[in-house]
Amino acid sequence: MKALLYPTYFPSISHYAAMVQADSITFETEDNFQKQTNRNRMYIYSPNGIQLLNIPIKHSKEAHQKTKEVKIEQDFNWQKQHFKSLEAAYRTSPFFEYFEDDILPIFQKKQTFLLDLNLEVFEIVNQCLGITLPFEKTAEYFQNSPDYIDYRTLTNGKKDQTSCEHYTQVFEDKHGFLNNLSILDLLFNEGRYALDYLKNQKL
Template identity: 75%
Template structure:
């Protein structure tokens, strides 16, 4: 059985969705400590200037180790407005941005207190946009070793994710060429519902 253990992340990378669509069952890691500089609070998109990182600011904790599910978002800097503007600049001319725009815009107009809650809501929104149904299990305690799972928790750390994907048409291909394994939004806005066929053609 292909049972995977994976992190909920901020608009997950395409490789996350390749893994989830191939899995027999999916379990979200809910009990780990938060790690900075990972896709838990960042995503990568294809901007007019090339690859662009969008980062959610988080409130600093006095505790040395803070659980991911306890991390609070710092909402004083207008990050949501900036992120949506960046998505518009990147994808306004893509084939499917306008089709999905009204599905995603309310997310950027709503204040979330906890990062995990935001990422779980994003997961549901993206699944709906793709037209797929994924019902994950959730961990109730943390284990370093997980013999009953294929451990894909490392995919939350983009630097450890070496997945190579087929090319598809991106908005600024002619400027910067194909950029591999961006946020699922890049695939969705460029391919629409055909994104699911694309994901199913891949293996990790």
């Protein structure tokens, strides 16, 4: 199975399951940037329920801007805010401290381009899972992709209808099970068991 996907910011569980189960991964990097997608956002389980963490970007005057050209807006201290939110959400989870040092560089190092950040996130999460997932990048935009299983819709949470299997979440007793959050939610709660979960997740 050859999977075609967009690189995203700490991808959703369904997105990661698709990559783990694929025979090969190709990242679409010639697309036009679309707002309100997981390219620059993730969803976590906060003490108050679901919480959106959004990376601010520099808006272009061009009508269509390629995602690989999108720059991160550094006037806001978004990295500090995101990490504080992750601490509030997961400090009491079983594996937050185990992976904390691995993910910390994302919230300390300043990247210029969103795509570079997302590819670094991808490598760090793979490291946390204890796996290597080689990938290729597209050289042109694929309107149709007959040679691939097209998982690009997983980038848009509203179009992703995946129903994830239950696992224990930190604030589940308050708000119940929240479906298909960021891979970090699974990682902090399940540790290395997250990999078996992803392999068995139905897409």
